[in-house]
Amino acid sequence: MRNLAPLGLRTRLIAAFLLVAAISAVGTAALTYQQARTAILKQSQDTAVSTLRDQLENQSLVLPLDQQQVQRVVNEIGKRGKPHPWSVFAEYGTLRASTAGAPDLPPAVTTSLRTRITAHPHGAFQRVEDARGEPQLAIGMPAVFGRDGQREATGLVLYAVMPLLTEQQTVDAMVQAARQGAVPGLAIAVIPALLAARSVQRPVRDMRRAAERLGRGRLDTRIEVRGADELAGLARTFNETAGALEESVAELREAETRARRFASDVSHELRTPLAGMLAVTEVLDEDADQLDPDTAKALRLISAETGKLAVLVEDLMEISRFDARAAELHPDDVDLAEAVGKTLERRHWDDDRVTTDLPPGLRARLDPRRFDVVLANLVGNALRHGGAPVRIHVRTASGPAGERLLLEVADSGAGIAEEVLPHVFDRFFKADAARTRSAGSGLGLAITLENVRLHGGTLSAANAPGGGAVFTVDMPLEVTA
Amino acid sequence: MSRVLLIEDDPSIREGVGLGLRRRGHEVCAAETGEAGLALMAGFHPELVLLDLMLPGINGVQVCRRIRETSEVPIIMLTARGDDVDIVVGLEAGADDYIVKPARTEVIEARVRAVLRRLGDTVGRPEAEQHGELAIDRAGLTVAKNGERVPLAPSELKLLLHLCATPAQVFSRQQLLEYVWEHSYHADARLVDACVRRLRNKIENPDGSPRYIQTVRGFGYRFGPL
Numbered sequence: 001m002r003n004l005a006p007l008g009l010r011t012r013l014i015a016a017f018l019l020v021a022a023i024s025a026v027g028t029a030a031l032t033y034q035q036a037r038t039a040i041l042k043q044s045q046d047t048a049v050s051t052l053r054d055q056l057e058n059q060s061l062v063l064p065l066d067q068q069q070v071q072r073v074v075n076e077i078g079k080r081g082k083p084h085p086w087s088v089f090a091e092y093g094t095l096r097a098s099t100a101g102a103p104d105l106p107p108a109v110t111t112s113l114r115t116r117i118t119a120h121p122h123g124a125f126q127r128v129e130d131a132r133g134e135p136q137l138a139i140g141m142p143a144v145f146g147r148d149g150q151r152e153a154t155g156l157v158l159y160a161v162m163p164l165l166t167e168q169q170t171v172d173a174m175v176q177a178a179r180q181g182a183v184p185g186l187a188i189a190v191i192p193a194l195l196a197a198r199s200v201q202r203p204v205r206d207m208r209r210a211a212e213r214l215g216r217g218r219l220d221t222r223i224e225v226r227g228a229d230e231l232a233g234l235a236r237t238f239n240e241t242a243g244a245l246e247e248s249v250a251e252l253r254e255a256e257t258r259a260r261r262f263a264s265d266v267s268h269e270l271r272t273p274l275a276g277m278l279a280v281t282e283v284l285d286e287d288a289d290q291l292d293p294d295t296a297k298a299l300r301l302i303s304a305e306t307g308k309l310a311v312l313v314e315d316l317m318e319i320s321r322f323d324a325r326a327a328e329l330h331p332d333d334v335d336l337a338e339a340v341g342k343t344l345e346r347r348h349w350d351d352d353r354v355t356t357d358l359p360p361g362l363r364a365r366l367d368p369r370r371f372d373v374v375l376a377n378l379v380g381n382a383l384r385h386g387g388a389p390v391r392i393h394v395r396t397a398s399g400p401a402g403e404r405l406l407l408e409v410a411d412s413g414a415g416i417a418e419e420v421l422p423h424v425f426d427r428f429f430k431a432d433a434a435r436t437r438s439a440g441s442g443l444g445l446a447i448t449l450e451n452v453r454l455h456g457g458t459l460s461a462a463n464a465p466g467g468g469a470v471f472t473v474d475m476p477l478e479v480t481a
Numbered sequence: 482m483s484r485v486l487l488i489e490d491d492p493s494i495r496e497g498v499g500l501g502l503r504r505r506g507h508e509v510c511a512a513e514t515g516e517a518g519l520a521l522m523a524g525f526h527p528e529l530v531l532l533d534l535m536l537p538g539i540n541g542v543q544v545c546r547r548i549r550e551t552s553e554v555p556i557i558m559l560t561a562r563g564d565d566v567d568i569v570v571g572l573e574a575g576a577d578d579y580i581v582k583p584a585r586t587e588v589i590e591a592r593v594r595a596v597l598r599r600l601g602d603t604v605g606r607p608e609a610e611q612h613g614e615l616a617i618d619r620a621g622l623t624v625a626k627n628g629e630r631v632p633l634a635p636s637e638l639k640l641l642l643h644l645c646a647t648p649a650q651v652f653s654r655q656q657l658l659e660y661v662w663e664h665s666y667h668a669d670a671r672l673v674d675a676c677v678r679r680l681r682n683k684i685e686n687p688d689g690s691p692r693y694i695q696t697v698r699g700f701g702y703r704f705g706p707l
Contacts, residue, residue: 271561275583276493279501282586286504310583317561332654332670333699339655363699368655369669 009204010197017193018186025185029178037171044083044167045125045137051082052141052160053123061143065156070097077158086162092155107131108138108161117142117157127164135164203231207238219246264320270313277306308441315443319427322450329367329454331479336362336394336405343375353388354379359395364405365478370451374459377448378409378471386411386469396477403477405457410470415463424461425449455479483597486527487511488518488544489559490536494582498531501586507593515544522548529593532576533559534567542570549575555596555635572675577636578662579672595663596635612645613707615684615693626684636661637680640673644694644704653701677702 007015055077062069070090078088078099089098089105096103108128116124123141130136143156206223213221221242223235281303288296288303321327337358344350375392382390393408416424423429428442452459457475464470485507489495492513499509510525512518515536521527530548534541545556558571558579568579580592609618609625616625622638624631633641639661644652652660654670662672677694685691695703 268561271583272491273493276491276497278583279494279497279586279589282501283504307585313583330669330671333701334653334655342655365699 010201013197013200014190014193017189017196021186021189021193022182025178025182029175029182033171033174033178036174040167040170041127041164044162044164045127047083048081048086048137048160048162049123049125049139049141051080052077052139052158055080056141056143056158059143061145061154061156063154065092065095065154067095067097070095070156073097073156073158074099077160081160081162084162084164084166086160089159089161091157091159105159106161108136109140109159110138113138113140113159114157116140121151121153135168137162137164200231203235207235210238210242214242214245219249260320260323263316264324267313267316267320270309271317274306274310274313278310281306312441312443315441315447318447319443319450322447322454327450327454329370329479331365332368333363333365334368334371336364339364339368339371340375340392340394343372344379346372347376347380349379349383353383354390354392357391357393362394362396366405366455366475367451367479370454374448374451374473375407375409377444378473381444382409382411382413382469382471386413386415388412399476401476405473405475405477407473407475408470409473410464411468413468415467416461416469421461421463425459482506482508483528483593484508484510484525485529485531485593486518486521486525487531488513488515488536488541489531489533490514491533494533494559498586498589502590502593505586505590507590515539515541515547518544519547522552527554529597530554530556531559531580531589531593532556534571535561542567542574545571545574545576549634553632553634557592557596568669569671569675572672573678575634575679577634577676591663598663610645612648612705613692617642617645624684631683633680633683636676637683640676641680641684641694641704644702648704649706651697651700651703657702673702 056073059073059076061073065073070092074088074090074097078086081088087098087100087106089100089103089109090096091105096105098104100106108130110126110128113124113126116126117140121142121144123139125137125139128136128138139160139162141158141160143154143158144151145154203223203226210221210223219242222239225232225235225239284299284303288299291299318327337356337360340356340358341350344354344356379390379392389412391408391410393410395406397404397406425445425448427446429445430442449459452473452475455475456479457473460472460474462470462472485502487495487499487502487509489498489511490513495511495513499511502509510521510527512521515538518530518532532541532544536544539547541558545558548554548556555578556576558568558576559582560568560571560579561582571579577596578592580589609616609621611617614627616628618624619642624633624638624641640657643657643660654673657673658664658670661676664672677696681691681694684693692707693704695705697703
């Protein structure tokens with residue numbers, strides 16, 4: 001049990017397209033954001049750091065510094081914040097000064113920044129966030145003076161704290177822009193995805209339909225080849241295969257038709273001499289008595305075999321007509337009990353060898369001649385191969401396509417061997433390989449089956465649980481023809 | 482003992498059937514083609530024609546029509562099962578019955594006797610019956626419509642007499658096949674249908690629905706009630 005339905009080609013294609021589009025959009029946006037953010041921040045930082053350095057160098061300091069001097073420096077530099085206004089703090093030993101109200105160092109000036117300044121005489125900076133989460137740039141810059149080409153620290157360290165709100169907003173705007181661009185981008189990507197899916201799906205669907213048609217026996221099915229891609233190649237291959245299939249099937253059918261026509265022609269050709277022979281068999285039979293025993297025997301043999309041959313040829317022709325779909329149904333309205341009675345009576349089976357169970361007054365529409373052949377064949381077989389008593393049981397049942405007629409012929413024999421059962425309707429099938437020709441032509445059950453099929457019914461053979469073979473005819477009560 | 486004209490192109494059947502029928506006491510005159518058979522009609526005066534459907538030159542159906550133009554002699558077609566269309570056309574052309582080849586002489590003779598058998602029982606019905614415009618004389622085996630004699634082939638006459646003997650009774654096709662044609666096997670109901678059509682053409686009024694021989698759907702045919 002799969003809990004995930006397999007996705008269609010179209011879905012998969014669109015998903016793949018969207019995934020690729022999303023990856024490119026997100027990737028591009030991420031890289032752009034990264035680069036732009038760095039560039040923007042770097043520019044502000046560099047400006048701020050160099051400004052502070054320049055300002056600090058432009059100050060003339062008289063060491064040692066006092067509170068007043070420190071405050072002045074702080075005030076001077078505090079006015080010249082770039083690119084944004086900044087707050088400036090100074091630290092000189094224990095002296096503190098700031099442009100903000102309190103002289104204490106703000107939390108933005110972290111311990112790590114202060115330690116780094118000692119290592120970086122050129123100053124250091126750090127991006128921090130204040131209590132409100134807004135980004136700030138904190139710069140630390142020791143004031144130095146040059147002596148004999150050596151830079152010496154004055155001990156004065158200036159800190160500038162600058163809000164980076166503008167940069168943050170710029171970056172945010174970029175993210176927003178990327179987000180707003182990506183969604184429509186993805187939406188637009190659906191269009192080529194759909195087009196691509198369609199371009200793949202259409203030929204595939206066409207091919208599926210064509211294959212279905214082919215399977216239904218329409219061997220002349222071909223696909224229109226569009227373009228020169230792999231799908232077109234597949235379509236071409238399909239067409240070639242269908243063509244080859246059509247050709248070989250046509251050859252087979254032709255061979256089959258030839259074989260059938262041959263059988264039909266042969267039986268037709270045989271019929272004429274047989275008609276002449278059969279007309280004179282009586283003469284042979286009558287006069288045999290006045291001839292010497294050997295001649296009489298020979299004549300009776302010819303007479304008997306001529307009769308059998310006539311039956312065989314008739315049956316062959318009947319089968320040929322079924323094969324050529326030339327068998328016609330001539331339905332008539334009959335009283336079923338009457339029809340069954342007549343069939344039995346005509347063949348002198350209306351004694352206790354055959355028992356019938358027929359609903360009285362049941363009328364059916366069927367071909368009486370063919371029905372007679374069917375019943376006579378089944379009962380004759382039952383008597384010959386099974387054994388008396390033979391039971392004929394007729395009933396009706398409701399089917400999806402209307403009332404159905406069910407006719408069962410059961411014998412009291414040993415039943416049909418399991419290995420024989422699938423072959424009982426085969427032409428010229430002999431249940432016992434060693435058995436010589438039986439009374440029938442070997443086509444009886446095959447013809448019976450075809451007759452039932454012609455009525456739109458089925459014929460099946462089985463063994464009854466209590467022993468004996470049962471043949472069941474299931475056909476429409478009212479045959480349409 | 483009757484005179485039979487056999488029209489059959491195949492020599493083995495012609496000789497075989499001819500021999501078989503002669504042995505049974507019939508006088509047989511055989512013709513190889515339809516033309517020859519038609520030429521023999523006048524001189525031989527057959528009481529019955531056995532006619533092969535598949536003939537070279539003019540075929541059996543055409544021969545049947547030509548014979549019917551001048552005569553109501555019983556015609557039995559010799560056919561092969563499977564020549565289905567021809568059977569119907571032959572019956573429409575006026576044949577009374579058909580025999581499927583190959584057939585034993587006893588079968589052929591049984592059909593011949595059935596067609597030739599004297600019709601109906603005339604006992605107690607000396608005078609002609611009147612059914613609407615039809616006057617039916619069972620003894621004289623004649624039918625007249627508005628005083629004019631209607632020529633009927635044997636099977637048509639037999640069918641009409643059988644149906645009108647018990648007006649308003651429905652007969653199934655199979656029953657009619659047994660009573661009228663004496664077919665002892667399940668024959669083709671089209672034999673009855675074709676004969677009914679021919680009979681209607683002769684006795685019914687061309688306009689309007691059949692009055693004398695009515696179809697009872699799902700059952701068969703009946704005469705009247707008028």
